[in-house]
Amino acid sequence: MPYSNLTQRLHQLMQKVGITSFRELSRVSGISERQILRLRRGEIGEMRLHVLLKLSATLVISLSRLVGCFSREEVKMQMPITNPELMQQQMANLQVEYQLLQQQLNQKYKLLQQDFQQSTWQLLESLIVQFPTVVQKVRENSQLPAVKIIPLVKKSLERLLKAWGVEMIANVGAEVPYNPQKHQLMDVNLVPGEIVRVRYTGYRQGNKLLCKAKVGPIVLQGGDLNVNNLS
Numbered sequence: 001m002p003y004s005n006l007t008q009r010l011h012q013l014m015q016k017v018g019i020t021s022f023r024e025l026s027r028v029s030g031i032s033e034r035q036i037l038r039l040r041r042g043e044i045g046e047m048r049l050h051v052l053l054k055l056s057a058t059l060v061i062s063l064s065r066l067v068g069c070f071s072r073e074e075v076k077m078q079m080p081i082t083n084p085e086l087m088q089q090q091m092a093n094l095q096v097e098y099q100l101l102q103q104q105l106n107q108k109y110k111l112l113q114q115d116f117q118q119s120t121w122q123l124l125e126s127l128i129v130q131f132p133t134v135v136q137k138v139r140e141n142s143q144l145p146a147v148k149i150i151p152l153v154k155k156s157l158e159r160l161l162k163a164w165g166v167e168m169i170a171n172v173g174a175e176v177p178y179n180p181q182k183h184q185l186m187d188v189n190l191v192p193g194e195i196v197r198v199r200y201t202g203y204r205q206g207n208k209l210l211c212k213a214k215v216g217p218i219v220l221q222g223g224d225l226n227v228n229n230l231s
Contacts, residue, residue, distance in 0.1 A: 006039070006041070006042055006070055007040045009069055010036075010040055010070075013059045013061065013069070014059070016059075016060070017059060017060055022037075025058065028105070028108065029054045029055055029057075029058035030054055031054050031055065035047060039055065039070050040070075042070060042071065044066075044067060044070045044071055045071065049094065052066060052067070053097055053098050053101055054101055056098070057098060057102045057104075057105050058105060063094075119163070120160070123156070123159050123160045124156050124160060126152070126155075126156055127152060127153060127156035127157075130152055131152070131153075134152065161203075165205055165206060166203050166204070166205045166210065167203065167204055167205070168201045168202070169182050169183075169201060169202035169203065169204060169212070169213040170198045170201060170202070170213050171201065172198055172199065172201055173197065173198060174197070174198045175195055175196070175197050175198075175218060176195070176196060176198060177192075177193050177195060177196075178190050178191070178192055178193060178194045178195070178196045180192055181209075182204075182209060182212055182213060183196065183202070183212055183213050183214075183215045184202075184212040184213065184214045184215065185214075185215060185216070186199060186214050186215065186216040187216045187217065188216070188217055190217065195218060196215040196216060196217060196218065197215060197216060197217070197218045198213050198214070198215050199214050199215060199216055200213060200214040201213050202214070
């Protein structure tokens, strides 16, 4: 099988478990990038068994499927059948090792999830702690000015977005040239470059677009902004 096909197949398996690069695969699985390169070249028949077990556990596929996916047509992994009892013992040992690797991978995932939750909590702690009190104050006094509530929410969300490297595409109310690559039209059809008003901001994370900003014409029929279309 061509080298490029094996690389593409590995990418597909990585995507299913949320791994985005060969470097990350190396870190999560605990094997070297050199071993991953050998897999992509179809040299799986020359790789050590414990390396293949780590890969199969990380990619969440069986060892037999891993071998089938990355073996070149001329490569066959063979085990000499000289002692059936010894072979059964070896297979049992491999199964135990495989299960241990699966447990280690699950534990790593749980630790990463806990770290993420902890860091997010630290960023939103003030909002989470104070918001129920704010809700109660609003129930007690429906005339409470929103201007006193907004800073609490705004500050916490800004800290979270900054920590994640997320940026707004444009401020609400800004008048910008319509760009279908980052703007989503509301109400009417417009041509690229036409000036529009941002009604809902969009967000990007580096070069990745998370959601488009929703925009509409500056002046509607009658010269008034149709507030009913903001929902």
